[in-house]
Amino acid sequence: MNITKEQIDDLNAVVKVAITKEDYQDKVDTILKDYKKQANIPGFRKGQVPMGLIKKQYGKAVLVDEVNKLLQDNLNKYLTEEKLDVLGNPLPKQQDNFDWDQDELAFEFELGLAPDFEVSLKTKKAITQYKIVADDKMVNEQVERIQKQYGKLVSKDEVSKNDEVSGTFVNEAEEIDSKTMIETDKLKSKKALDALKGKKIGDEVTLKTKGLFKEDHMLSSALGIDQQKAEALDIEVTFTISEINEREAAELNQELFDKLFGPDSVKSEKELKERIKEDSEKQFEQQADQKLLNDVTEYFIENTKFELPTGFLTKWIQMTGEEPLSEEQAAEEYAKSEKGLRYQLIEGKIIRDNELQVQFDELKEFSKGFIRSQMAQFGQLDPKEEELDTIAARVLGNQDEVKRLSEQLMSQKLLNLYKEKANLKTKEVTYENFVKEVYG
Structure with missing residues (x-):
């Protein structure tokens, strides 16, 4: 041969x-x-x-x-x-x-x-690295939500501004018959709130669905209908009151602190607010990191110039797809995939040039970090190392999980590399302003 x-x-x-x-x-x-x-x-x-x-x-x-x-x-x-x-x-x-x-x-x-090209990590243009802070307003609102969530219900005779009112929504023509609980402070319609105020158990109120709640998704839940139908709905429904309660805010005491964070982890309202601020900003950091990763990726795609064997790749798409494609269809598919292919090549180049690798021990510790976070959500704040090792071994026995975690760990390594070597400018914003700037 x-x-x-x-x-x-x-x-x-x-x-x-x-x-x-x-x-x-x-x-x-x-x-x-x-x-x-x-x-x-x-x-x-x-x-x-x-x-x-x-x-x-x-x-x-x-x-x-x-x-x-x-x-x-x-x-x-x-x-x-x-x-x-x-x-x-x-x-x-x-x-x-x-x-x-x-x-x-x-x-x-x-x-x-594959083309031969170079990638300069020191970007010519400074890329914004957001630092999202939890301001006093956000922390205080979170404290109020906690007090409300862990407070106790006190039965009432008539509805007022900040009550939880249980009852049944009915509209025969739309086949709506839904038992639910609504919080009066979540109502957007002033007419609806005025109509409910002073009403007692057994009273019936007619309400308009359009603009009823502050958040649109709440209507579908309250009426027991799907979101698409709720978005287009503009009718009157009757609401028959079956129960009226006021939620009395929980006291900010040691019993509540222990319930939230474990024994003696937080010992005062000041420490509670500090903990809320710290935990919130950790969550915000993940969103800011993802934004940074996306922005650096876009920068490299736009500013790393190289040619691709377009004719060959178009023919390859045409000949190797599940369904036979015409030249025009293959060209369209290539156009859709070109950006992703370019970044795959750029990312691979960065990984090779900087000798980034995922070692098994790193992957194991990375998976244990995920497991620890998930367990914390269910109140297991201090799992034993042996338990984490056992669960991690089971997770890493699944090849799909290994692939997923390896990709996430490599993304983290790339992010750390960009933070170290790229031209970044830090911008401190509140979460509210971050959402406005990033998502409009």
């Missing part, structure tokens, strides 16, 4: 493979002998079928199969040994009326080659 490469240009090449009978004949003969032993053909005893008949019936199929195996194995080996960085997979050149009876079989494969 002889394999040679013809360089077309920097991004395209053709690999030529010449296969002779000596490369495959022994293997083909062995397989046909096995076929002869097992063949059941009418008119012949098992194992006594003439080899000429076996070759006539099965020879060409066995030959084609063995040659294709040789091509695949040796082509992959050649690409590895020559250290050719190919995009997609080699594409066989079409050969009409191919003669499989030749003494030497010649094949050609088109290659699309």
Whole structure:
């Protein structure tokens, strides 16, 4: 077998493979002998079928199969040994009326080659790194929510401004009959609030659905209908009151602090606010980091210039998809995927140049960090190391989880690299202003 490469240009090449009978004949003969032993053909005893008949019936199929195996194995080996960085997979050149009876079989494969380029981590333009802070307003609101959540319900005779009112929404025409609880301070409609004030258990109130709540998603939940229907709904519903309660705020005492954070972790209202601020800003940091990662990614895509073997990649998409595509369809698919491909190449270059790797011990500790966070959400604030090791071993026994966690850990390594080497400018904002700036 002889394999040679013809360089077309920097991004395209053709690999030529010449296969002779000596490369495959022994293997083909062995397989046909096995076929002869097992063949059941009418008119012949098992194992006594003439080899000429076996070759006539099965020879060409066995030959084609063995040659294709040789091509695949040796082509992959050649690409590895020559250290050719190919995009997609080699594409066989079409050969009409191919003669499989030749003494030497010649094949050609088109290659699309990855471009050679450099990535400068020291970005010319300063990229904003947001530091999101929890201001006093946010912390105080969170304290109020905690007091309300852990407060106790006190039964009342009539509705006032800040009550929890249980009842049933009904509209026969829309087939609405939903038992629910509404908080009067979540009502957006002043008319609805005025209509409810002073009402007692058993009273019926007619309310308009449009603009009823401050948050749109609350209407679908209250009426027991899907969100899409709720968004378009503009009708009147009756609300029959079955229960009225006022939630008395919980005291900010040691019992509440222990319930929230464990025994003696927080010992005063001041420490509570500090803890809320710290925990909130940790959560905000994840969002700010994701924003930074996205922005650096976009910068590299826009500012790292290199050519791609567009013609080859378009043909590769056309020929290797699940469904056959026209040239126009393949070009459209390529246009959609080009940006992602560019970043894959850029990211791979950054990883290689900076020798970033994911070691198993790192991955194990990374997974334990996730497990620890999840357990904390369910009140397990201090899990034993043995328990974390056991759960991590189970998680890392799943290849899909290993892939997912490895990608997340590599993203974290890239983020740390960007923070260290990219040209960043820090901007301190409240969460409210961060949302306005980033999401509009």
